[in-house]
Amino acid sequence: MLSRRQMLKYSGLGLLAAGMPGISFARADTESRLVLVILRGAVDGLAMLAPYGESAYKGLRGELALAPPGDTDGLLKLDGLFGLHPSFSNIHSLYQQQQAVLLHAVATPYRERSHFDAQDLLENGSLSPGGRRDGWLNRALAPLHKTGGKEAAIAMAQNTPLVLRGSEPVTSWAPSRLPDADDETLRRIRNLYSSDDFFASRLQQALDSREIAGDDMNSRKRKNRDAQSREMMQATAKFLMAPDGPRVAVIESGGWDTHANQGGATGSLANKFRNLDSSLDQFRRAMGDEWSKTVVAVVTEFGRTVRVNGTRGTDHGTAGAALLLGGAVNGGRVVSDWPGLKSSFLYQGRDLAPTTDLRSVFKGVLVDHLSVPHTLLNKEVFPDSAAAPAMKDLIRNS
Amino acid sequence: MTAMKTPLKIESAIATNRFGLGARPGDLVKIDAQPQSWLLDQIKGPSRLPEAITDLPGSASILVEVEKAREQRQQAKKSGNSKDKDRKMYGSAVRRNYMDQAHARYITATTTDYPFHERLVYFWNNHFAVSADKQPIPAVAGAFENEAIRPNISGKFVDLLMAVEKHPAMLLYLDNQRSVGPNSNAGRRANRRSSDKKTGLNENLAREILELHTLGVDGGFTQADVIEFAQAITGWSVGGGRGRMKAGTPGRFYFRDEIHEPGSVTVLNKRYKQKGMSQGEAILADLAGHPATARHIAEKLARHFVADDPPVGLVDSLAKTYLDSGGDLPAVHAALVKAKEAWQINYAKYKTPEDFVISTFRSLGHVPDDARTVFSALEMMGQATWQPGSPAGWPDTAAHWGGADGLYKRIEWSNAVAQRVGKRANPLELGEDVLGPVLGDHTRTAISRAESLNQGLVLLLVSPEFQRR
Numbered sequence: 075m076l077s078r079r080q081m082l083k084y085s086g087l088g089l090l091a092a093g094m095p096g097i098s099f100a101r102a103d104t105e106s107r108l109v110l111v112i113l114r115g116a117v118d119g120l121a122m123l124a125p126y127g128e129s130a131y132k133g134l135r136g137e138l139a140l141a142p143p144g145d146t147d148g149l150l151k152l153d154g155l156f157g158l159h160p161s162f163s164n165i166h167s168l169y170q171q172q173q174a175v176l177l178h179a180v181a182t183p184y185r186e187r188s189h190f191d192a193q194d195l196l197e198n199g200s201l202s203p204g205g206r207r208d209g210w211l212n213r214a215l216a217p218l219h220k221t222g223g224k225e226a227a228i229a230m231a232q233n234t235p236l237v238l239r240g241s242e243p244v245t246s247w248a249p250s251r252l253p254d255a256d257d258e259t260l261r262r263i264r265n266l267y268s269s270d271d272f273f274a275s276r277l278q279q280a281l282d283s284r285e286i287a288g289d290d291m292n293s294r295k296r297k298n299r300d301a302q303s304r305e306m307m308q309a310t311a312k313f314l315m316a317p318d319g320p321r322v323a324v325i326e327s328g329g330w331d332t333h334a335n336q337g338g339a340t341g342s343l344a345n346k347f348r349n350l351d352s353s354l355d356q357f358r359r360a361m362g363d364e365w366s367k368t369v370v371a372v373v374t375e376f377g378r379t380v381r382v383n384g385t386r387g388t389d390h391g392t393a394g395a396a397l398l399l400g401g402a403v404n405g406g407r408v409v410s411d412w413p414g415l416k417s418s419f420l421y422q423g424r425d426l427a428p429t430t431d432l433r434s435v436f437k438g439v440l441v442d443h444l445s446v447p448h449t450l451l452n453k454e455v456f457p458d459s460a461a462a463p464a465m466k467d468l469i470r471n472s
Numbered sequence: 473m474t475a476m477k478t479p480l481k482i483e484s485a486i487a488t489n490r491f492g493l494g495a496r497p498g499d500l501v502k503i504d505a506q507p508q509s510w511l512l513d514q515i516k517g518p519s520r521l522p523e524a525i526t527d528l529p530g531s532a533s534i535l536v537e538v539e540k541a542r543e544q545r546q547q548a549k550k551s552g553n554s555k556d557k558d559r560k561m562y563g564s565a566v567r568r569n570y571m572d573q574a575h576a577r578y579i580t581a582t583t584t585d586y587p588f589h590e591r592l593v594y595f596w597n598n599h600f601a602v603s604a605d606k607q608p609i610p611a612v613a614g615a616f617e618n619e620a621i622r623p624n625i626s627g628k629f630v631d632l633l634m635a636v637e638k639h640p641a642m643l644l645y646l647d648n649q650r651s652v653g654p655n656s657n658a659g660r661r662a663n664r665r666s667s668d669k670k671t672g673l674n675e676n677l678a679r680e681i682l683e684l685h686t687l688g689v690d691g692g693f694t695q696a697d698v699i700e701f702a703q704a705i706t707g708w709s710v711g712g713g714r715g716r717m718k719a720g721t722p723g724r725f726y727f728r729d730e731i732h733e734p735g736s737v738t739v740l741n742k743r744y745k746q747k748g749m750s751q752g753e754a755i756l757a758d759l760a761g762h763p764a765t766a767r768h769i770a771e772k773l774a775r776h777f778v779a780d781d782p783p784v785g786l787v788d789s790l791a792k793t794y795l796d797s798g799g800d801l802p803a804v805h806a807a808l809v810k811a812k813e814a815w816q817i818n819y820a821k822y823k824t825p826e827d828f829v830i831s832t833f834r835s836l837g838h839v840p841d842d843a844r845t846v847f848s849a850l851e852m853m854g855q856a857t858w859q860p861g862s863p864a865g866w867p868d869t870a871a872h873w874g875g876a877d878g879l880y881k882r883i884e885w886s887n888a889v890a891q892r893v894g895k896r897a898n899p900l901e902l903g904e905d906v907l908g909p910v911l912g913d914h915t916r917t918a919i920s921r922a923e924s925l926n927q928g929l930v931l932l933l934v935s936p937e938f939q940r941r
Contacts (some may be wrong), residue, residue, distance in 0.1 A: 114861075114862070115862070186689075187679070187695065187698075188679075188683050188689050189862065189864070190683075190689065190862070190864050191689050203689070207871075229875065229877075231854070231875065231877070232852070232853060232854035232875050232877045232878040232881060233854050233872055233873060233874070233875030233877070233878050234874075234875045234876075236871075239871060244876075245876045245877070246875040246876045246877040246878070247876075247877050248852070248854070248877050248881075250852060250880075250881060250884060251848070251852065252849075252852065252881070252884040252885055252887075252888050253884070253887070253888060254884060254887075255883055255884055255886075255887040255930070256887075258923070258927075259887065259927050259930055259931075260883070262918060262922070262927065262931060263883060263930075263931065263934055265918065266914070266915060266918045266931055266934070266935060267936070269914055270936045272822075272870075272874065272936070273879065273936055273939070276874060276875070276876040276879045276880075277876070277879060277880070277883075279876035280876040280877055280879060280880035281880075283876065283877070284880070328605070328861045328862070329605060329606070329861075331676075331862075333646075333647045333674055333675075333676040334647040334650065334674065383672060383673060383674050383675070384650070384651055384652045384654075384659075384671050384672025384673045384674050385647050385650045385651060385671075385674045387647070387674070389674070389675045389676070390675070390679070422695070
C-alpha cells in the first residue's frame, strides 16, 4: 500500500513529472554516514580536552583547571598529557574502544576573533568570510548521489546552515507540534508552487524528509532541553538509517560562548558537556549496526583564551579541540601536534597556537569515508587548500 | 467571482507589506492616494509608545523580582526540605515576565496604525540583539526593547547607542557588569588577595559594540582596540549585584568607579584621557560618527527593506545621509522611503516567520489573546521571539530563512490558523484587499478553485505573493 506521501509523489504534478526518473528511490552511492555537529559560540577546547600533564596548565587555567585523572572529579585519562572533561564518560568509553579520535590545537584558517566571521569561514570552506556563498559540505555532495534526485543530506533544523547550502539539493527537518495539512490541500499547494522554483523545490524536499520521519516523531507535548536533544538525535538516526534516506546530517548547538562563570568539573559548561555526551550516546545506540559505518565530527569556530578572564570565563581565542567519533573511526588516539602552553608558544601571547588545519581533518574524512575525490576536494570543496592536505588514517580500513 | 474593484496602486501594497507589517483589509484603499507620505508621517518623533506596553513593569523592578526569586530558590535548595513552589519560583517569574512582554508586542504588532514605525523598532532591536537564552535575559528582553529602543528611534543614533549600552539587559547579556579593570581599586585588592580567583577584564561587550553595533566586522578595529575599549567601559554595571557589586539602585545602570580601569586608552589611534564614565561615552560618540558605522547601518537597512544583496548605490546614498545628518535616524529612514530602489516591484524579500505570522494576523484582523500559542508557532518556524541565539541578531536573508522544513511549518500553521480564526474570510477578496495588484493570476485561479473557504485561505497565506514582501 502506498503511504499518503507516496500518493502525493505519484500524482504527477509539478516537479515530480519533470524531475523524478520513474518511481525508484535513488540511493546515495555510499553506505557511509557522516554527521557534522557544529557547536556555535566557540567551545573552550582546553576544558574539553585538558593538557593536565603540562606544567603550565594549572597556573594558567587557575580556578578553571581540572584535577588530574584519579583525583575527585578528575579528568578522564587519555594519555600522560591529555585528559577528557569528566562530563564525557561516554566519549571516553568510545576512546577506549578505539572509536574516537580526539584532536587538539586545530583551527580553521581564520585568525581574527569574530564568532560570525569565523563560523562563516568554518562553513563556507574558503579562506575568507564571504569567500564562498555556499557550504563546503554541499559542494562535497556531488559524487554522493549520481544515480538519482534524492537529497543526500539533511539539516536537523527548520533552516539550512551555510555549510549545507548550495546547488546540491538538501532537505531539513525539525519536530512539529502542529497537525498536518490534508493531502488534497498539499496537492493544490504543489500546483500553486509549480511556477516558482524557490517554493516548489523546498516543498518537495520537505515532503521527502517527512516521508522518512513518519508521524510518530512529532509529539504534541513540549519538552525540556535534554529531552529535545535526545529527540533530535533519535530523529537523525532514523533519517540516516532509512534505505532511501540522506547519508549526511548536520546538527547545530548554541550557547558555548562562556565569557562568564563557565565552571570547572561542575557548573554550566560541564552541564552542557554532559548533555552533548549523552545525546551522542543516544545517537550511537539508535544507529545500531549502522554505527560501524558512521563518523560523527564535532567542531566549533575557534578556541578560547588560555587564561581565565576577569569574570571566571574565557574570551575569544584561536585553536581549540575537535572530536571524531564512530564505528568507522580509526580511533583510540589523541591527534595533536601540541604547541605547548608556555607564554612564548601562545598565539599572540594569549591563545593556544593552531598547528593543525581543520580543513585537513574534514578532507581526510571526506576522502576516506565518503570517497570524495581529491581533485574535487582541492578545487571545489576547499578552494586554495593545498597547504592543508587530507589527514591520513582517520578512517578504519581505509 | 468578486466584483471588479478600482485598481489599487502597487506602491500601496509595497508601503504596507514591505515597509509595514502587512496590510489589514481596507489599508490599501486608505493610503492609496499617498502611500509615501503615509510612511513618512510614521517616522517623525516623538517616538510612539504603544498602549499595550504601558502597564508592563520596568526592567529595574523585574530584575529585583527575579533576583529575589533566585535567592529564594537558593535557600530552598540549601534547606532541602522546602516546598516545590519555592524552587520553581524563579523560573515562573522569568517566564511570566517574558510572556507578558511578548504578548504586548504581539498585540501592538497586530493592531498598530503605525506599522512602519513598529517595523523600525524591531529592526533596531534586532541590530542590538540581546538573546533570551541566557538568564535572566528572558525576563527583560521585551523591557529592553521598550526602554532602550522605542524611545530612541526618532532621534540621533548616538543617543540610541548610549541608551542601549547602558541598559541593564545589554550589560548583563554581554557580561560587562562584572568586568573589572586590573588596576582599579577593586582589581588591585582582589589580585593581591588571591592569585587563583582572578578578577579582571571581560572583552565581550566591547568587541560586540565594535563588530556588531557600530563599525562592523570590517570596520578596521584590532584586538588591541577591543581590549582598550573594554578597559574604558569597565565600571558600566548594574546596581544591586551580588557580593561586592551591591552598591547602586538595584536593577538600574550604575557606574562603579571602584572597578573602572584608571588612565587613558587608545581606540582607533585616538587617545582618550577622560576619567570615569565619560571615557566610554566619548568613545561611543566617536564610533557613532565613524564612516564605517554609517556604512554598516546603511547596508543593514538596505538589506532589510530592499534586497538580500542590497544595491551598492543605495547603500552609498544612505551612508551619505547618515553622515551628512550627523546620524539622524529619521533622516536616514526617510531617505530609505524616498529611494527608488525600495519601490521596485521584484519581491525580493522572503518574509521571516515573524513577518509571516504578524501579517497573517493583520490580514485576518486577529489579535492574539494568549502569547504562548503565538510564541510556540514562531519557535517551531525557527524564530522564537527575542531569541536569535547570538548578539548578531536574526539573519536577514532568504538563504537563512528558506529552509525546506521552515516552509513546511508555515504550511502546517496556515492550515491550523485557517481552521481556528479564518472562518468568515472570503480568501479571494482578502487577497485583493491585502496584496492588491501584487496578487498574481496563477494564485487567483488556485484560490478561486479551492474546494472550501478554509482551503482557499491556506492557499492565499502560503502563496509566493504572501510569503514575500
